[in-house]
Amino acid sequence: MASKQITPTRMELTKTKKKLVTARRGHKLLKDKRDELMRQFLELVKENMELRKKVEAGILSANKNFVIAKAGMDEATLNTALMAPKQEVNLEVGHKNVMSVDIPVFHATTRTADANDIYSYGFAFTSSDLDGAVKSLADILPDMLKLAEVEKACQLMAAEIEKTRRRVNALEHVTIPDAQETIKYITMKLDENERSSQIRLMKVKDMMLEEAHHYSEREA
Amino acid sequence: MYKVAVMGDYDSIYGFATLGLDTFPVNDPSEAARILHQLADGKYGIIYITEALAAQLKHEISKYQEQISPAIIQIPGVSGNTGAGVTGVKKSVETAVGSDILFGE
Numbered sequence: 154m155a156s157k158q159i160t161p162t163r164m165e166l167t168k169t170k171k172k173l174v175t176a177r178r179g180h181k182l183l184k185d186k187r188d189e190l191m192r193q194f195l196e197l198v199k200e201n202m203e204l205r206k207k208v209e210a211g212i213l214s215a216n217k218n219f220v221i222a223k224a225g226m227d228e229a230t231l232n233t234a235l236m237a238p239k240q241e242v243n244l245e246v247g248h249k250n251v252m253s254v255d256i257p258v259f260h261a262t263t264r265t266a267d268a269n270d271i272y273s274y275g276f277a278f279t280s281s282d283l284d285g286a287v288k289s290l291a292d293i294l295p296d297m298l299k300l301a302e303v304e305k306a307c308q309l310m311a312a313e314i315e316k317t318r319r320r321v322n323a324l325e326h327v328t329i330p331d332a333q334e335t336i337k338y339i340t341m342k343l344d345e346n347e348r349s350s351q352i353r354l355m356k357v358k359d360m361m362l363e364e365a366h367h368y369s370e371r372e373a
Numbered sequence: 374m375y376k377v378a379v380m381g382d383y384d385s386i387y388g389f390a391t392l393g394l395d396t397f398p399v400n401d402p403s404e405a406a407r408i409l410h411q412l413a414d415g416k417y418g419i420i421y422i423t424e425a426l427a428a429q430l431k432h433e434i435s436k437y438q439e440q441i442s443p444a445i446i447q448i449p450g451v452s453g454n455t456g457a458g459v460t461g462v463k464k465s466v467e468t469a470v471g472s473d474i475l476f477g478e
Binding site for chain 2: 191194195198199201202205206208209212213215216219220235238239240241242243244245246248255256257259261263264271272273286287290291294297298300301302304305307308309310311312314315318
Protein backbone atom coordinates (compact mmCIF):
# COMPACT_ATOMS: atom_id res chain seq x y z
CA MET A 154 0.00 0.00 0.00
CA ALA A 155 2.61 2.46 1.08
CA SER A 156 4.62 1.69 -2.01
CA LYS A 157 2.20 3.29 -4.44
CA GLN A 158 1.48 6.97 -4.29
CA ILE A 159 -2.01 7.93 -3.16
CA THR A 160 -3.11 11.53 -3.12
CA PRO A 161 -5.10 12.00 0.10
CA THR A 162 -8.05 13.93 -1.27
CA ARG A 163 -11.77 13.60 -0.75
CA MET A 164 -12.13 12.62 -4.39
CA GLU A 165 -9.78 9.71 -3.97
CA LEU A 166 -11.60 8.69 -0.79
CA THR A 167 -14.98 8.53 -2.53
CA LYS A 168 -13.48 6.60 -5.41
CA THR A 169 -11.82 4.07 -3.11
CA LYS A 170 -14.98 3.62 -1.07
CA LYS A 171 -16.93 2.86 -4.24
CA LYS A 172 -14.23 0.42 -5.28
CA LEU A 173 -14.45 -1.34 -1.93
CA VAL A 174 -18.23 -1.73 -2.21
CA THR A 175 -17.88 -3.21 -5.72
CA ALA A 176 -15.10 -5.53 -4.61
CA ARG A 177 -17.17 -6.76 -1.65
CA ARG A 178 -20.16 -7.46 -3.89
CA GLY A 179 -18.01 -9.18 -6.50
CA HIS A 180 -16.39 -11.24 -3.79
CA LYS A 181 -19.73 -12.40 -2.43
CA LEU A 182 -21.08 -13.26 -5.88
CA LEU A 183 -17.95 -15.12 -6.92
CA LYS A 184 -17.89 -17.02 -3.65
CA ASP A 185 -21.47 -18.13 -4.22
CA LYS A 186 -20.59 -19.13 -7.77
CA ARG A 187 -17.62 -21.13 -6.58
CA ASP A 188 -19.64 -22.94 -3.92
CA GLU A 189 -22.41 -23.88 -6.32
CA LEU A 190 -19.97 -24.95 -9.03
CA MET A 191 -18.14 -27.06 -6.50
CA ARG A 192 -21.35 -28.77 -5.37
CA GLN A 193 -22.32 -29.64 -8.92
CA PHE A 194 -18.78 -30.66 -9.80
CA LEU A 195 -18.50 -33.09 -6.92
CA GLU A 196 -21.74 -34.76 -7.95
CA LEU A 197 -20.64 -34.95 -11.56
CA VAL A 198 -17.17 -36.21 -10.85
CA LYS A 199 -18.52 -39.12 -8.80
CA GLU A 200 -20.67 -40.09 -11.77
CA ASN A 201 -17.63 -39.66 -13.99
CA MET A 202 -15.60 -42.09 -11.90
CA GLU A 203 -18.35 -44.70 -11.87
CA LEU A 204 -18.86 -44.45 -15.60
CA ARG A 205 -15.16 -44.63 -16.27
CA LYS A 206 -14.74 -47.78 -14.22
CA LYS A 207 -17.72 -49.34 -15.96
CA VAL A 208 -16.49 -48.40 -19.43
CA GLU A 209 -12.94 -49.54 -18.74
CA ALA A 210 -14.15 -52.90 -17.50
CA GLY A 211 -16.45 -53.16 -20.53
CA ILE A 212 -13.72 -52.36 -23.04
CA LEU A 213 -11.37 -54.76 -21.32
CA SER A 214 -13.78 -57.66 -21.63
CA ALA A 215 -14.67 -56.66 -25.19
CA ASN A 216 -10.98 -56.65 -26.06
CA LYS A 217 -10.64 -60.12 -24.60
CA ASN A 218 -13.53 -61.27 -26.76
CA PHE A 219 -11.88 -59.78 -29.82
CA VAL A 220 -8.63 -61.53 -29.08
CA ILE A 221 -10.46 -64.84 -28.82
CA ALA A 222 -12.36 -64.11 -32.02
CA LYS A 223 -9.15 -63.24 -33.79
CA ALA A 224 -7.55 -66.47 -32.63
CA GLY A 225 -10.38 -68.50 -34.09
CA MET A 226 -10.09 -67.26 -37.66
CA ASP A 227 -7.39 -66.07 -39.99
CA GLU A 228 -6.46 -62.42 -40.23
CA ALA A 229 -7.56 -61.93 -43.82
CA THR A 230 -11.09 -63.15 -43.14
CA LEU A 231 -11.35 -60.92 -40.10
CA ASN A 232 -10.12 -57.88 -41.97
CA THR A 233 -12.54 -58.52 -44.80
CA ALA A 234 -15.39 -58.97 -42.38
CA LEU A 235 -14.73 -55.65 -40.70
CA MET A 236 -13.71 -53.76 -43.80
CA ALA A 237 -16.97 -52.08 -44.67
CA PRO A 238 -19.02 -51.07 -41.64
CA LYS A 239 -22.75 -50.79 -42.23
CA GLN A 240 -23.52 -48.66 -39.27
CA GLU A 241 -22.57 -45.03 -38.81
CA VAL A 242 -22.78 -42.91 -35.67
CA ASN A 243 -23.64 -39.26 -36.01
CA LEU A 244 -23.29 -36.90 -33.13
CA GLU A 245 -25.23 -33.80 -32.30
CA VAL A 246 -23.39 -31.49 -29.95
CA GLY A 247 -25.56 -29.22 -27.86
CA HIS A 248 -24.54 -26.84 -25.12
CA LYS A 249 -25.72 -26.53 -21.60
CA ASN A 250 -24.92 -23.61 -19.38
CA VAL A 251 -24.09 -24.51 -15.79
CA MET A 252 -23.18 -21.43 -13.73
CA SER A 253 -21.76 -19.71 -16.82
CA VAL A 254 -19.73 -22.77 -17.82
CA ASP A 255 -20.63 -24.12 -21.23
CA ILE A 256 -20.71 -27.89 -21.10
CA PRO A 257 -21.44 -30.11 -24.08
CA VAL A 258 -24.48 -32.33 -24.44
CA PHE A 259 -23.98 -35.19 -26.85
CA HIS A 260 -26.83 -36.81 -28.65
CA ALA A 261 -25.80 -39.71 -30.83
CA THR A 262 -27.89 -41.03 -33.68
CA THR A 263 -27.13 -44.06 -35.77
CA ARG A 264 -27.58 -44.06 -39.50
CA THR A 265 -29.91 -47.03 -39.46
CA ALA A 266 -32.24 -47.88 -36.63
CA ASP A 267 -31.63 -51.61 -36.87
CA ALA A 268 -29.53 -52.79 -33.92
CA ASN A 269 -28.25 -55.71 -36.00
CA ASP A 270 -26.48 -53.45 -38.46
CA ILE A 271 -23.37 -53.59 -36.31
CA TYR A 272 -22.60 -56.92 -37.96
CA SER A 273 -21.02 -55.79 -41.19
CA TYR A 274 -20.43 -59.29 -42.51
CA GLY A 275 -22.15 -62.45 -43.54
CA PHE A 276 -22.07 -65.12 -40.87
CA ALA A 277 -20.76 -67.86 -43.14
CA PHE A 278 -17.00 -67.40 -42.81
CA THR A 279 -16.60 -65.78 -39.41
CA SER A 280 -16.56 -67.39 -36.01
CA SER A 281 -19.43 -66.81 -33.64
CA ASP A 282 -16.94 -65.37 -31.16
CA LEU A 283 -16.70 -62.32 -33.37
CA ASP A 284 -20.44 -61.72 -33.11
CA GLY A 285 -20.16 -61.83 -29.35
CA ALA A 286 -17.18 -59.50 -29.36
CA VAL A 287 -18.91 -56.95 -31.57
CA LYS A 288 -22.03 -57.17 -29.43
CA SER A 289 -20.12 -56.62 -26.20
CA LEU A 290 -18.52 -53.55 -27.68
CA ALA A 291 -21.86 -52.23 -28.93
CA ASP A 292 -23.32 -52.65 -25.46
CA ILE A 293 -20.86 -50.26 -23.86
CA LEU A 294 -21.13 -47.61 -26.58
CA PRO A 295 -23.95 -45.67 -24.85
CA ASP A 296 -21.91 -45.60 -21.67
CA MET A 297 -18.87 -44.45 -23.59
CA LEU A 298 -20.80 -41.54 -25.06
CA LYS A 299 -22.14 -40.64 -21.64
CA LEU A 300 -18.62 -40.85 -20.25
CA ALA A 301 -17.36 -38.47 -22.92
CA GLU A 302 -20.04 -35.97 -22.01
CA VAL A 303 -19.52 -36.20 -18.27
CA GLU A 304 -15.76 -36.26 -18.38
CA LYS A 305 -15.57 -33.23 -20.64
CA ALA A 306 -17.99 -31.39 -18.39
CA CYS A 307 -15.82 -32.25 -15.39
CA GLN A 308 -12.68 -30.97 -17.09
CA LEU A 309 -14.34 -27.71 -18.08
CA MET A 310 -15.88 -27.18 -14.66
CA ALA A 311 -12.62 -27.96 -12.89
CA ALA A 312 -10.86 -25.30 -14.94
CA GLU A 313 -13.62 -22.79 -14.21
CA ILE A 314 -13.60 -23.56 -10.49
CA GLU A 315 -9.88 -23.00 -10.35
CA LYS A 316 -10.24 -19.64 -12.09
CA THR A 317 -13.10 -18.57 -9.83
CA ARG A 318 -11.21 -19.65 -6.74
CA ARG A 319 -8.23 -17.54 -7.74
CA ARG A 320 -10.46 -14.53 -8.29
CA VAL A 321 -12.15 -15.00 -4.93
CA ASN A 322 -8.79 -15.24 -3.20
CA ALA A 323 -7.39 -12.22 -5.02
CA LEU A 324 -10.39 -10.13 -3.99
CA GLU A 325 -10.39 -11.42 -0.44
CA HIS A 326 -6.69 -11.16 0.29
CA VAL A 327 -5.49 -8.37 -1.98
CA THR A 328 -8.10 -6.03 -3.40
CA ILE A 329 -10.33 -5.62 -0.36
CA PRO A 330 -7.58 -5.19 2.28
CA ASP A 331 -5.82 -2.78 -0.08
CA ALA A 332 -8.90 -0.62 -0.44
CA GLN A 333 -9.50 -0.69 3.32
CA GLU A 334 -5.93 0.35 3.97
CA THR A 335 -6.18 3.17 1.45
CA ILE A 336 -9.40 4.45 3.00
CA LYS A 337 -7.83 4.40 6.44
CA TYR A 338 -4.76 6.23 5.18
CA ILE A 339 -6.78 8.94 3.42
CA THR A 340 -9.15 9.53 6.35
CA MET A 341 -6.25 9.82 8.74
CA LYS A 342 -4.43 12.19 6.47
CA LEU A 343 -7.53 14.33 6.01
CA ASP A 344 -8.17 14.43 9.76
CA GLU A 345 -4.60 15.37 10.35
CA ASN A 346 -4.87 18.21 7.83
CA GLU A 347 -8.01 19.44 9.51
CA ARG A 348 -6.39 19.41 12.93
CA SER A 349 -3.34 21.24 11.71
CA SER A 350 -5.40 23.97 10.09
CA GLN A 351 -7.46 24.26 13.27
CA ILE A 352 -4.31 24.71 15.32
CA ARG A 353 -3.01 27.21 12.82
CA LEU A 354 -6.17 29.26 13.11
CA MET A 355 -6.04 29.20 16.90
CA LYS A 356 -2.43 30.26 16.81
CA VAL A 357 -3.20 33.13 14.42
CA LYS A 358 -6.09 34.20 16.62
CA ASP A 359 -3.78 34.24 19.65
CA MET A 360 -1.26 36.29 17.77
CA MET A 361 -3.90 38.79 16.63
CA LEU A 362 -5.28 39.16 20.17
CA GLU A 363 -1.78 39.62 21.49
CA GLU A 364 -1.23 42.34 18.92
CA ALA A 365 -4.39 44.14 19.98
CA HIS A 366 -4.29 43.88 23.78
CA HIS A 367 -0.68 43.13 24.71
CA TYR A 368 -1.61 40.53 27.38
CA SER A 369 1.94 39.43 28.02
CA GLU A 370 3.11 42.92 28.87
CA ARG A 371 0.24 43.41 31.31
CA GLU A 372 1.01 40.19 33.14
CA ALA A 373 4.61 41.10 33.54
CA MET B 374 -23.31 -32.90 -37.62
CA TYR B 375 -20.36 -34.23 -35.69
CA LYS B 376 -18.78 -37.67 -35.72
CA VAL B 377 -16.90 -39.87 -33.31
CA ALA B 378 -13.28 -40.91 -33.83
CA VAL B 379 -11.14 -43.59 -32.23
CA MET B 380 -7.36 -43.39 -32.28
CA GLY B 381 -4.79 -45.93 -31.18
CA ASP B 382 -2.96 -49.06 -32.27
CA TYR B 383 -4.86 -51.18 -34.75
CA ASP B 384 -5.44 -54.14 -32.44
CA SER B 385 -7.07 -51.98 -29.79
CA ILE B 386 -9.49 -50.15 -31.97
CA TYR B 387 -10.49 -52.18 -35.01
CA GLY B 388 -13.65 -53.40 -33.30
CA PHE B 389 -15.05 -49.90 -33.01
CA ALA B 390 -15.34 -49.62 -36.77
CA THR B 391 -18.26 -52.06 -36.75
CA LEU B 392 -20.20 -49.74 -34.46
CA GLY B 393 -19.92 -46.91 -36.94
CA LEU B 394 -17.14 -44.96 -35.26
CA ASP B 395 -14.29 -43.76 -37.46
CA THR B 396 -11.07 -45.52 -36.58
CA PHE B 397 -7.60 -44.10 -37.13
CA PRO B 398 -4.97 -46.76 -36.48
CA VAL B 399 -1.69 -45.04 -35.76
CA ASN B 400 1.48 -45.88 -33.83
CA ASP B 401 3.91 -43.07 -34.52
CA PRO B 402 3.43 -40.16 -32.05
CA SER B 403 4.20 -37.36 -34.50
CA GLU B 404 1.87 -38.86 -37.07
CA ALA B 405 -0.75 -39.22 -34.33
CA ALA B 406 -0.36 -35.59 -33.33
CA ARG B 407 -0.97 -34.52 -36.91
CA ILE B 408 -4.09 -36.66 -37.15
CA LEU B 409 -5.32 -35.46 -33.78
CA HIS B 410 -5.14 -31.83 -34.83
CA GLN B 411 -6.88 -32.65 -38.08
CA LEU B 412 -9.69 -34.44 -36.27
CA ALA B 413 -10.07 -31.75 -33.64
CA ASP B 414 -10.33 -29.01 -36.24
CA GLY B 415 -12.63 -31.14 -38.33
CA LYS B 416 -16.03 -32.56 -37.69
CA TYR B 417 -15.28 -34.76 -34.70
CA GLY B 418 -17.02 -34.06 -31.40
CA ILE B 419 -15.58 -36.96 -29.45
CA ILE B 420 -12.14 -38.48 -29.93
CA TYR B 421 -11.44 -41.68 -28.03
CA ILE B 422 -7.75 -42.34 -27.72
CA THR B 423 -5.96 -45.30 -26.21
CA GLU B 424 -4.12 -44.61 -22.97
CA ALA B 425 -0.84 -45.79 -24.45
CA LEU B 426 -1.04 -43.30 -27.31
CA ALA B 427 -2.40 -40.53 -25.12
CA ALA B 428 0.65 -40.82 -22.86
CA GLN B 429 2.79 -39.81 -25.83
CA LEU B 430 0.51 -36.94 -26.81
CA LYS B 431 0.03 -35.27 -23.42
CA HIS B 432 1.00 -31.86 -24.68
CA GLU B 433 -1.32 -31.95 -27.69
CA ILE B 434 -4.25 -33.23 -25.65
CA SER B 435 -3.90 -30.60 -22.94
CA LYS B 436 -4.43 -27.95 -25.61
CA TYR B 437 -7.98 -29.13 -26.10
CA GLN B 438 -8.71 -29.63 -22.42
CA GLU B 439 -10.33 -26.26 -21.91
CA GLN B 440 -12.21 -26.14 -25.19
CA ILE B 441 -15.76 -27.32 -25.30
CA SER B 442 -15.18 -29.45 -28.39
CA PRO B 443 -13.73 -31.96 -29.03
CA ALA B 444 -13.89 -34.14 -25.95
CA ILE B 445 -10.76 -36.26 -25.89
CA ILE B 446 -11.40 -39.34 -23.81
CA GLN B 447 -8.84 -41.98 -22.90
CA ILE B 448 -9.78 -45.64 -23.16
CA PRO B 449 -7.76 -48.70 -22.24
CA GLY B 450 -6.08 -50.49 -25.13
CA VAL B 451 -5.72 -54.17 -25.80
CA SER B 452 -2.42 -54.26 -23.94
CA GLY B 453 -4.14 -53.49 -20.67
CA ASN B 454 -5.30 -50.68 -18.46
CA THR B 455 -2.59 -48.25 -17.42
CA GLY B 456 -4.89 -46.33 -15.09
CA ALA B 457 -4.28 -43.09 -16.96
CA GLY B 458 -8.01 -42.49 -17.41
CA VAL B 459 -8.70 -42.74 -13.69
CA THR B 460 -5.71 -40.52 -12.99
CA GLY B 461 -7.22 -37.94 -15.32
CA VAL B 462 -10.44 -37.86 -13.31
CA LYS B 463 -8.48 -37.53 -10.08
CA LYS B 464 -6.50 -34.72 -11.62
CA SER B 465 -9.61 -32.71 -12.39
CA VAL B 466 -10.70 -33.11 -8.77
CA GLU B 467 -7.29 -31.84 -7.74
CA THR B 468 -7.59 -28.84 -10.04
CA ALA B 469 -11.00 -27.96 -8.69
CA VAL B 470 -10.63 -28.65 -4.99
CA GLY B 471 -6.91 -28.26 -4.47
CA SER B 472 -6.37 -31.81 -3.33
CA ASP B 473 -7.97 -35.13 -4.14
CA ILE B 474 -10.60 -35.49 -1.45
CA LEU B 475 -12.82 -38.06 -3.15
CA PHE B 476 -10.76 -40.88 -4.55
CA GLY B 477 -7.50 -40.42 -2.72
CA GLU B 478 -5.94 -43.43 -1.10
